[in-house]
Amino acid sequence: MAQLTKSDIGGFLARQGILVAFAVFIIGFTLANPRFLDPDNIMGVIRSSAILGVMALGVTFVVISGNLDLSVGSMMSFSTIVVLDLHDKLGPTLAIPAMFAMTLCLGALIGFLVGYLKLNSLIVTLGMLSAIHGLTLTYSGGKNMDIADKEGTWFSVFGQGDALGIPVPILLFVLLAAFLGIVLAKTPFGRKVYAVGGNGVAATFSGIRRARVVFTCYLASAFCVATAGLLQASRSMGSQNTVGQGLELEVLAAVILGGASLLGGSGTIFKTVIGVLMLGFIQNGLLLVGLQFYVQYVVTWVIIILAVWLDIAAKRGTLWSPIA
Amino acid sequence: MQAGTLSTFLKRGAIWGFILFELIFFSVAGAFLSLSDKAFMDLDNMLRLFKQSAPIGIIAMGMTIIMINGNIDLSVGATFALCAIVLLDSLTWPIFAGLGDWVIPVSWALALLTGVLLGAINGLIVWKTGVDAFIVTLGSMLGYRGLVFMYNGEQPTSHLNWTLVDFAETQFLGLHTATWFLLAVTLVIWFLMTRTIHGRNAYAIGDNREAAVNAGIRVGPHMMINFMIIGFLAALSAVVFYSESGSVNPNDGELYELWIITAVVLGGTKLTGGAGSVISTFGGVLAIQLLRKGLGHIGADTSTVNLVIGLILIAVLYLDRQLNRKGAEELKI
Numbered sequence: 001m002a003q004l005t006k007s008d009i010g011g012f013l014a015r016q017g018i019l020v021a022f023a024v025f026i027i028g029f030t031l032a033n034p035r036f037l038d039p040d041n042i043m044g045v046i047r048s049s050a051i052l053g054v055m056a057l058g059v060t061f062v063v064i065s066g067n068l069d070l071s072v073g074s075m076m077s078f079s080t081i082v083v084l085d086l087h088d089k090l091g092p093t094l095a096i097p098a099m100f101a102m103t104l105c106l107g108a109l110i111g112f113l114v115g116y117l118k119l120n121s122l123i124v125t126l127g128m129l130s131a132i133h134g135l136t137l138t139y140s141g142g143k144n145m146d147i148a149d150k151e152g153t154w155f156s157v158f159g160q161g162d163a164l165g166i167p168v169p170i171l172l173f174v175l176l177a178a179f180l181g182i183v184l185a186k187t188p189f190g191r192k193v194y195a196v197g198g199n200g201v202a203a204t205f206s207g208i209r210r211a212r213v214v215f216t217c218y219l220a221s222a223f224c225v226a227t228a229g230l231l232q233a234s235r236s237m238g239s240q241n242t243v244g245q246g247l248e249l250e251v252l253a254a255v256i257l258g259g260a261s262l263l264g265g266s267g268t269i270f271k272t273v274i275g276v277l278m279l280g281f282i283q284n285g286l287l288l289v290g291l292q293f294y295v296q297y298v299v300t301w302v303i304i305i306l307a308v309w310l311d312i313a314a315k316r317g318t319l320w321s322p323i324a
Numbered sequence: 325m326q327a328g329t330l331s332t333f334l335k336r337g338a339i340w341g342f343i344l345f346e347l348i349f350f351s352v353a354g355a356f357l358s359l360s361d362k363a364f365m366d367l368d369n370m371l372r373l374f375k376q377s378a379p380i381g382i383i384a385m386g387m388t389i390i391m392i393n394g395n396i397d398l399s400v401g402a403t404f405a406l407c408a409i410v411l412l413d414s415l416t417w418p419i420f421a422g423l424g425d426w427v428i429p430v431s432w433a434l435a436l437l438t439g440v441l442l443g444a445i446n447g448l449i450v451w452k453t454g455v456d457a458f459i460v461t462l463g464s465m466l467g468y469r470g471l472v473f474m475y476n477g478e479q480p481t482s483h484l485n486w487t488l489v490d491f492a493e494t495q496f497l498g499l500h501t502a503t504w505f506l507l508a509v510t511l512v513i514w515f516l517m518t519r520t521i522h523g524r525n526a527y528a529i530g531d532n533r534e535a536a537v538n539a540g541i542r543v544g545p546h547m548m549i550n551f552m553i554i555g556f557l558a559a560l561s562a563v564v565f566y567s568e569s570g571s572v573n574p575n576d577g578e579l580y581e582l583w584i585i586t587a588v589v590l591g592g593t594k595l596t597g598g599a600g601s602v603i604s605t606f607g608g609v610l611a612i613q614l615l616r617k618g619l620g621h622i623g624a625d626t627s628t629v630n631l632v633i634g635l636i637l638i639a640v641l642y643l644d645r646q647l648n649r650k651g652a653e654e655l656k657i
Contacts, residue, residue, distance in 0.1 A: 119641050120595055126582060127641075131634025137627030246578070249398075249462060256459060263456075294473030301467025305460060309453040321454030323537075323544040 021303065022278050029285035036288055043167065049280035050169035051228045051235075053273065055247065056254045057180050058224030060272045061217040063255050064184070066197035066264025067114055067121035069218070071106075071128035072225050072251055076244030078136045079103045079229025084145035084239055092155040100226045106132060107222020108215070115214035129248065136241050146238035159235025169231050176227065180220070181269035193217060197264025253300060254279050257307050278303075338643075339591055339607035343614060350618035357622040371498065373613055378502035379404075380580065381609040382561040384587045385513040386554030388605040391588055392517070393550050394530040394597025395450065395457035400558045401580035402468035403442045407559035408572040409475050411435035412483045425487050436559045442468060443555020447548030457547075465581070472574050484570035492568035502564045509557060514602040526550065530597025586637050587612050592644065 029036040055072050062069040079099050086095035110128055114121045147153065161168045184190040195203040196213045204210050232243060258275030260267025282303070283296045313319045383400050390397050414420065414434045420427040442464070449460045475481070492501050499507075517523035529536040529543055537543055566572055591608030593600025612633065619629050 113638060113642075117642060117645075119638070119645065122595060123585075123589055123641050124638055126585060127634040127637035129582065129634070130586070130630045130637070134627045134629065134631030134634065137625075138631065142625070142627065249465070252462065253466070256462075262458060292473070292477070294470045297466040297470025297473070299470075301463040301470065304463040304466075305449060305453070305455060308455045308459050312454055316454070320452055321544070323451060323454060 019274075021306070022274075022281075025278075025282055025285060029281075029288065033285075033288040036285055041284065041288075043170070045280045045284045046170050046173075046277065047167050049276050050173040051231050052247065052250060052254065052279070053173050053276040054176060054224050054228040054231065056251045056258075056272050056276050057177055057269060058221030059251050059255050060258070060260060060267055060269055061180070061184065061193060061220045062121075063252075063260045063262060064197045064264060064267050065193050065214050065217045066200065067214060067217070068125060068252070068262070069110070069221050070122065070125040070248045070252075071110060071132055072221065073244040073246060073248035074129050074133040074136065075103060075106055075222065075225045076229050076232065076247060077239075077241055078106070078132050078139070078244075079226045080233045080239045080243050081136050081140050081145050081241050083230060083233045084147060084237075085140070087153070087155055087233075088148050092153060096230060099229065100223070103226035103229065104219060104222050107218045107225070110222075111215035111218030114218065115211040118211075133242075133245075140241045142241070144238065144240050150237050156234050156237060159231050159233070159237075169235070172227065172231065176224065177269055177273055180224075184269055189213070189216070194265055197266075199265070250279070253304055257304060259307070259311055261311075339604050339611060342590075343607060343611050346611065346614045346618055350614070350621055353622045354618070369617070371495075371500065371503070373610075373617055374503040374506065375500040376617075377609050377613040378500075378506040379561045379565045380583050380587060380612075381506045381606065382509050382564065383554070383558050383580065384584045384605050384609050385509050385602060386550075386557035387584050387588045388591070388593055388600055388602050389513065389517065389526055389550050390457075390554050391585075391593045391595060392530045392597060392600045393526050393547060394533065395547060395550070396461065396585070396595070397446065397457065397551065397554050398461040398581045399442070399446060399465040399468050400554060400584060401577035402465050402472060403439055403555055403558040404562045404577035404580060405472045405572060405574065406442065406468055406475070407435045407439045408562040408566040408576065409472060409481045410438045411563055411566055412481050412570065412572055413475070415483050415485055425485075428485065428488055432563055435563050436556055439555040439557070439559025439562070440552050441555070443551040443553070443558075444548065446555070447551030450551065451544035451548050469574075469578075476574070478574055480571050480573045482571035485567075488567040489570065492564070502568075505560065505564045509560065510602060510606050513553075517602050522546070522549070527598055530594075530599075532598070583612065586633060589637060590640055 026036075035041055055076060059069050059072060079102070082102055083095050083099040086098050089095075090098065106128070110124060113119050113124045147155065150156070158168055158172070163171055184193065192203070192208050192213045195206065195208055196210050200210055203213075229244075233239060254275040255267065255272050256262065256275070257278060258267060258271035258273070260272065279300065282299060283293075286296050286299065287293065316322070383404065387397060387400065411431050411434070414431040415427055420430055423430065446457075446461055446464055449455065449464075450457050453460075494501050496504060517526065525536065525541050525546055528539065528541060529546060533543060562577075587608040588600070588605050589595070589608070590611055591601070591604035591606070593605065615633060615636070616629050619632065
């Protein structure tokens with residue numbers, strides 16, 4: 001029989017602290033406003049988190065492989081604008097695959113630069129953030145995009161429809177999360193992603209083609225971004241060309257909150273989903289309590305730092321950093 | 325000349341060569357494409373260019389230290405906005421009403437103090453928790469922005485003090501006040517990084533933190549001081565800029581961190597730390613501002629500027645890798 005010692009409890013708190021904190025938040029919010037646990041509210045939160053969540057799934061792959069993707073926000077603006085524009089020109093059936101193809105091309109470009117040319121992913125995706133933003137502005141001519149005939153198209157089904165009684169955005173988010181979760185946890189490719197992120201040199205010597213794995217991770221990220229763009233476009237049926245601005249950092253916050261290390265090699269899809277939901281519920285709870293939307297920024301700040309700190313502290317065994 | 329020296333020379337001179345290229349290109353292209361009949365190299369135009377570089381340039385000097393140190397600071401845009409609000413708001417506080425124009429130095433001091441304090445918070449967290457600076461400042465970028473909003477909701481904070489405006493618009497020896505601040509900051513940080521122990525330690529820590537610890541450098545406090553410096557500079561930048569404009573929106577300073585990091589990387593500072601130069605960062609700041617102005621001069625719009633800067637950033641990264649001898653010695657993987 002294992003004896004529960006004080007350090008065990010400390011270790012548990014440090015490892016699962018973020019879930020404990022989440023539970024405290026939920027209880028607090030529920031006491032403050034019983035509507036928080038209303039099924040409608042819960043569905044609403046998950047639904048509005050779906051776009052961010054879908055993007056976070058792809059970024060999880062990139063982060064586990066030891067890289068960063070700061071370009072997802074402006075890439076999402078790009079795919080939203082493109083699909084809205086092509087919708088009126090080609091019809092939805094052609095517009096959607098065309099938009100996916102174009103977004104995947106951008107993902108492939110980043111994957112080539114980071115994977116095959118081995119350039120620093122932070123700088124490359126920072127550059128692509130700016131470049132894709134410019135591309136979107138050029139494409140749209142600086143104007144907002146709107147679907148001309150909003151009633152006579154089935155395009156709204158992705159953002160606003162229901163299937164089997166579940167809103168389609170949630171369904172897509174869950175399906176994509178399940179699929180990518182299985183890919184990451186149960187397939188050889190998933191193990192390669194962890195290997196490359198954990199120790200790139202060792203992975204190379206074990207015969208893993210690192211460049212190809214990194215390349216595929218960025219493709220996966222671009223695919224998720226394209227899906228998010230589709231959801232966004234279909235939900236609002238029109239969009240500004242800066243719709244995704246700043247999302248890259250929120251996505252990264254969710255992934256980090258889920259416990260993925262920016263050094264690579266750790267994290268799971270499930271944890272990322274938890275991170276996404278946590279951000280969504282905290283945001284919603286603060287609004288229900290009657291606080292302004294910007295209070296969530298400060299709360300998110302505190303939570304991110306605490307989450308990462310506790311995670312690191314649990315790994316190194318001391319609360320405070322050993323840096324002199 | 326040895327290959328090593330040649331590549332070093334190329335790298336050092338690259339940013340100035342790029343600036344020269346930009347000047348020539350925009351002068352020639354401007355003669356054919358520009359809608360205005362003024363030359364690109366017009367003196368007024370160049371003086372304005374320096375002035376417009378100042379807000380980003382002043383912070384970029386701090387970012388150079390932080391990046392040489394092996395850290396990064398994503399929160400400077402939010403710090404910039406928060407200090408601007410403190411500056412403009414404190415000018416109108418009733419406690420200071422009796423001071424007349426002497427309120428200006430007090431407000432300046434308050435704004436600068438706020439910047440130092442925000443930087444210190446970042447630095448303390450990095451030091452004490454051991455969490456990577458990227459995550460710490462990603463968090464505080466959100467957090468400080470939240471504080472900006474909490475201060476005055478979504479309303480802009482405005483106050484025009486004409487003494488301040490006059491001061492900001494003064495031209496001394498032909499250069500604007502903001503330009504003088506930029507030059508002074510560059511000089512001071514250059515001195516700090518090349519002539520003092522603190523500067524030498526910054527390179528040492530960025531190059532090899534373990535070794536620096538073993539050599540007896542107190543890494544934690546050192547990094548905290550650097551974060552306080554960049555907080556101070558973000559505040560100084562806000563002070564210089566908003567003394568003239570007199571109105572700050574809660575979204576001001578957003579994406580500043582991206583422009584600043586771009587300028588610093590263009591100047592050749594390594595993200596991994598241990599290498600970089602303040603003078604080259606100055607070149608990087610000028611290069612970006614020239615590009616924005618030049619593209620505007622030949623009739624391109626903002627979208628092209630974004631596109632071109634993004635691509636140039638990636639191209640510079642690639643060229644730098646190709647020129648870097650150390651890269652060839654690494655494992656071929």
